[in-house]
Amino acid sequence: MAREFHDGRRDGLEPLEPLSVRRGGGLPRLLEGMGKTAFGGRELGEAYAVLEEMTGDPDCTVVVTLSGAMTVAKMGLVLCDMIEHGFAHMIVSTGAIMAHGLSEASRGVHYKYDPRVPDETLYRRGYNRIYDTLEMEANLNEVERFFRETLEGLDGEGTLSSRAINRALGRRLAEEGMMPSVLGWAYRRDVPVYVPAFTDSELGLDAATFALGRAGAAGRAGDPASFFTGPPPFNPFLDLYDFARRIGEAKRIGIFTVGGGVPRNWAQQVGPFIDIINHRLGTDMPVPRYRYAVRICPEPVHWGGLSGCTYSEGVSWGKFLSREEGGRFAEVRADATIAWPILIRALLEEKGLVEP
Numbered sequence: 528m529a530r531e532f533h534d535g536r537r538d539g540l541e542p543l544e545p546l547s548v549r550r551g552g553g554l555p556r557l558l559e560g561m562g563k564t565a566f567g568g569r570e571l572g573e574a575y576a577v578l579e580e581m582t583g584d585p586d587c588t589v590v591v592t593l594s595g596a597m598t599v600a601k602m603g604l605v606l607c608d609m610i611e612h613g614f615a616h617m618i619v620s621t622g623a624i625m626a627h628g629l630s631e632a633s634r635g636v637h638y639k640y641d642p643r644v645p646d647e648t649l650y651r652r653g654y655n656r657i658y659d660t661l662e663m664e665a666n667l668n669e670v671e672r673f674f675r676e677t678l679e680g681l682d683g684e685g686t687l688s689s690r691a692i693n694r695a696l697g698r699r700l701a702e703e704g705m706m707p708s709v710l711g712w713a714y715r716r717d718v719p720v721y722v723p724a725f726t727d728s729e730l731g732l733d734a735a736t737f738a739l740g741r742a743g744a745a746g747r748a749g750d751p752a753s754f755f756t757g758p759p760p761f762n763p764f765l766d767l768y769d770f771a772r773r774i775g776e777a778k779r780i781g782i783f784t785v786g787g788g789v790p791r792n793w794a795q796q797v798g799p800f801i802d803i804i805n806h807r808l809g810t811d812m813p814v815p816r817y818r819y820a821v822r823i824c825p826e827p828v829h830w831g832g833l834s835g836c837t838y839s840e841g842v843s844w845g846k847f848l849s850r851e852e853g854g855r856f857a858e859v860r861a862d863a864t865i866a867w868p869i870l871i872r873a874l875l876e877e878k879g880l881v882e883p
Contacts, residue, residue, distance in 0.1 A: 553883025554873035555579075567861055574821050574857035575870055579877060581781040581819035581855075582614045588777035589819075591615040592794045594786035594834075596657045598628040599637055600864050603709050605871050610712040612880055614871070615783070617773060618713060618720045619790040622728020625693065625710065625720065626670055627662060632700055632708035633673055635666030667729055673699070674733045688765035689722040692730070719773070721766045723793040734759045771797055774815050781819030785863045787826060787834025795846045802845050816848045817841075820856045821870075823863045 535542065544563040550556050555575070562572025581587055591609060609615040631637070638654075638661040649656055653664040677695050681687065697714030705711060713720050725731045735758070742757025774780060774797045784791050801814045826835035838856040841847045848854035859866045875881045 553876045554869065555877040558869070558873050567859070570857065570859045571861070571866055571869065574823070574859045574866070575873055577819055577855045577857040578783065578821050578870055578874060581783070581821070582874060584779060584781070584819070586778040587781045587819065588616045588774070588779070589614060590617045590619060590774075590780065590782045590794050590817075592782065592784045592786075592790040593618065593620040593624050594788040594790050595621075595863065596623065596627065596660070597785060597863065598624050598631055598709070599657045599660050599662055601637070602864060602867060603628050603631055604707060605868050606709050607707045607712045608871055608875065609783075610709070610716050610718050611707075612875065612878070613716070614874065615718060617770070618718060619770075619794045620720060620722055621788065621790060622689075622722045622725055622730045625696075625722060626667070626729035628709040629670045629673060629696065629700075630662065630666040632705045632711065633666075633669050635663065635669060637662055637666075670729060671733045671736075674730060675737055678734065678737050686760045686762045686765065688762060688769070689725045690719045690766050690769055692734070693720040693722065719769065721770055721793070723763065723766065724789045725761070725763065727789075734761065767800075770794075771800060775801070775812065777815070779818050780815055782817050782821075784820070784822040784824070785867060786824050787822075787832070787836075791822075792833050795841060795844075798846045799844055814845065816852075816854075817846060818848050818854055820847060820854070821859075822857070823859045823861060823866045823870075825860050825862060827860070 543565065544560065546560045546564050546568070548557065550560060558572045558575040560572070561568040562576055563569070564572070581589060591606070593606070597603070597606070606615070610618075640656055640659045640661050646656060649661070654661045655664060674696070677692070677699055681692070681695055684691070693710055694714060697710035697720070700706065700708045700711035701714050710720060712718075722728065722730070726735070738757055738759040739755070782794060795817070798814055798816050801812050804810055805812055805814065820838050822838070824834055826832065828835045828837055838847055838854075838858065842849045842854070847856070850856070872881070876883050
């Protein structure tokens, strides 16, 4: 069969362009240029284009989901900027990110890990290692004190949720001048913060320890069956219902994801949740689908985990609008500590919030 030599422009293909780092306009123009290159540079440039459109849409409610040790990795101020300037309207996070953020807000210091020091030595000295960074156990003791005092102030509030607890923590941070802090800014901007896997974190363990102390477990050395009694008045379904209600009230929704895991899935399942309610309970609620989506995660798709799955796969679950329906997706397969600050800095420059 003879080959045909088509012209790309006539076939409607998008041409690439050489990247000039001399071009003016700061990071926004650089990222626009990278979007017309290839490989990871193109992914980052395309992510910026979607993020700019998503945050510039006045009718779009933006959900930010977070996993990985981002506050230990010193990305907390990046998230604070997103909250402060209206780039994040709801946050879904691991508990660890919020706990280590409290450590930072209470003036706890994280340290660079020296690989010459064995992990058993770190344990004896009270250092907890997260890859290449150290969190002192003494920091977490300070977090526990702050957390316990906050819970004591919630006595009589009835059944709690992660959103209610995080709001109370944020209120104290803001009122006591422990700023900038993630939960403090979330409180100031009335941004709800959900931690779906609350017990999988320092905060969850502190809440359980607090409840055990209230149940008279202090100093008692019984068997586990009799010791673990008196759980906290906590109901995770309050979070689920609150999130679904807010999403249901939004005109359009977008999602910005760092990593994957439980926060990503919990936020994305809201469409299927409403879908199955309609199907199984005979209701007729509008089914929400994310129109915009930006994800930063190095996880490859071939391992089969949710962290690496594509947005197009999510279309099959009814989580996102398809591209034909107007869905705009961008996925950056990179370390979030590299890509995330660049994207947000560019957005701040574009909107005139910082000088180029």
